[in-house]
Amino acid sequence: MRNKIMKIDQIELKFKDTKGHIKSIDEFSEMFAHGFYFVEHPKEMDGTRVIMYVTSNFENRTFSFNFNRKDIEWGHYWIDKLVQKWTIIWEWYNQADIDSCKKFDTVSSTIEIIKKRFGEQSEEYREQLALPFEVIKKSSNVEETSESKMNYNNMEWILEYDEKNSFERIRSEKIYFDNDLKVWIDLEYSLSAIREIIRKVDVYTRTYVED
Template structure:
């Protein structure tokens, strides 16, 4: 975000504005202590606060006004890891409500009609913070982000983006369905795919059999279903402009660079724990 200050605004007034805006008076105090760059027209601070890292900049605009920018660099916990590889043993999610209460996934999910993921959030969870506790080869770390934080590129909530991304990575890496662990394969038709995945007596297969003539024709025209190729295309789309990750690197070195948390993740070691926490989140769906 950007905020414009009129000429003559004192530095103390700007600091006071930051304090009110961020609601973190401790953060502002640390800004004063940790400023590290002073240029002719720009002042930049890098600040660590409660495991989160911010970059706060002040610069002069074209009319002499001061322009403030606040950048959330990452979600905390891994600043000292640098280029080392994270091996995740366990992930636990908690939620800090706006009244200060800390809730488990089960407790927090009671406020939702259809589950935590991929649905509109009720007003009661506004200003809630996700606390992600990670146990790894680097000890215990806690990462934080707003529950209603949007991922600009994906166009939906960050927590949903993380779940969708890591479900896709797990599926591609294991060449298996995330929910059932059944291996991906080719099917001659959608009918055969649904029958094989869900069973001949499943509601999913019954729904396909009850399709209208137009839908049946559409299914038949679609031809074979190649789950392996479909997952590869989805992964290719996700990493197409990624300067860190590639198919070769993920297969050969078995690591993935998590841009949201700025850390390399060991896929072999970490994917079981990631699958476990995603399954717990998906278990809240009604």
């Protein structure tokens, strides 16, 4: 199983038009007033291909799909869905905002409670920190903040009717099966590369805090 899990080092997006011309994210985004993320795609873009080059332990792998392809269930273009889905996964896994990497208030409050309960230098405190966050949160009785609650609800919707993924499996095994790309992904290893490509796609519509 482990040798079938993708560990992503880098993701690069390019766009190929019907004449075979290939553009980078920056070049392609200049064709739109505020980038191409979450905007209506012109009909003349039909036939343009999104080409995703993934560098990983599987060597170089390429995924490609039509720029104007829509996902009926999500109600968005595929490119928008992938960015939105992986933003939700990144934020749930890290319990933090993807732009600033700032932890959700629930995380900070929970850690403070168990720190006061057991003492920062105690073995019990270290054991608690090693547990899945959902277990710690339940035992500390901290109310969820609006941001963490919204993220949880979004993640719950993603996992609904998903036979391969679950909250428990993702947290304990640190892997996720991408049903769109048909591949298992090592989250612990890959999420930093995934965040980087999300930042590049979304740079025209958000202001990011640099690491």
